[in-house]
Amino acid sequence: MSEIDEEEGHTSSIKTPKQLITVVLAAFLFPVLTIILLAQLVTGDRTVDQNDPIYSDEAVAKRLKPVGRLIMASDSPQADENVGVASQAGTVAAPAAAADGADRIKTIYTASCAACHTSGAAGAPKLGDKSTWASRIKSGTDTLYNSAIKGKNAMPAKGGNASLSDADVKALVDYMVSQAK
Numbered sequence: 001m002s003e004i005d006e007e008e009g010h011t012s013s014i015k016t017p018k019q020l021i022t023v024v025l026a027a028f029l030f031p032v033l034t035i036i037l038l039a040q041l042v043t044g045d046r047t048v049d050q051n052d053p054i055y056s057d058e059a060v061a062k063r064l065k066p067v068g069r070l071i072m073a074s075d076s077p078q079a080d081e082n083v084g085v086a087s088q089a090g091t092v093a094a095p096a097a098a099a100d101g102a103d104r105i106k107t108i109y110t111a112s113c114a115a116c117h118t119s120g121a122a123g124a125p126k127l128g129d130k131s132t133w134a135s136r137i138k139s140g141t142d143t144l145y146n147s148a149i150k151g152k153n154a155m156p157a158k159g160g161n162a163s164l165s166d167a168d169v170k171a172l173v174d175y176m177v178s179q180a181k
């Protein structure tokens with residue numbers, strides 16, 4: 001009686017060779033799969049929902065926004081919305097009538113000349129700095145045109161933007177001169 005009980009106690013649920021093979025395979029595959037999944041969890045790239053508003057260009061720009069920002073007295077209040085862009089200094093808001101041409105020249109100024117002429121980098125005469133410009137203006141507008149188009153010392157020809165037309169450069173010089181009067 002007790003012998004029979006013992007026999008039953010050791011009875012395995014694996015009864016056929018097919019079951020044995022299944023169990024052996026499962027015992028082998030389970031840890032392997034677990035390791036693969038764990039490795040993926042650690043190294044795999046997370047997918048990000050690009051459409052989520054927190055990944056929008058504005059939201060990202062806001063998060064990357066520099067702590068400090070240069071604000072010029074001439075900046076319009078809305079300019080505050082622009083992120084991290086220091087706009088040109090000392091310019092006076094164009095009267096609505098003079099809009100188009102003047103605005104275009106100001107845009108070119110900001111893109112091609114402001115780097116040096118707003119900060120006074122490399123000894124460039126600062127926009128709106130009357131005393132520095134006075135002596136230059138005395139040498140004549142043509143001289144200034146010539147320096148701006150052909151370059152002068154640290155001043156690169158056309159501010160380094162060869163695509164500007166001579167007429168645009170002259171308009172830029174006129175603009176700079178007008179700001180120094």
Ligand code: HEC
Pocket residue numbers: 109112113114115116117121122123124125136143144145147148152153154155156158159160161164169172173176
């Ligand atoms: C890389 C810096 C730099 C950029 C960009 C630059 N300038 Fe200048 N600019 C200078 C420097 C430096 C001087 C002073 C040169 C000197 O007198 O030795 C100067 C001088 C001038 C002068 C006075 C020239 C004279 O004969 O006294 C004019 C006009 C001028 N720049 C116009 C411009 C215009 C217009 C642009 C944009 C298209 C421009 N600059 C872009 C550096 C720059």
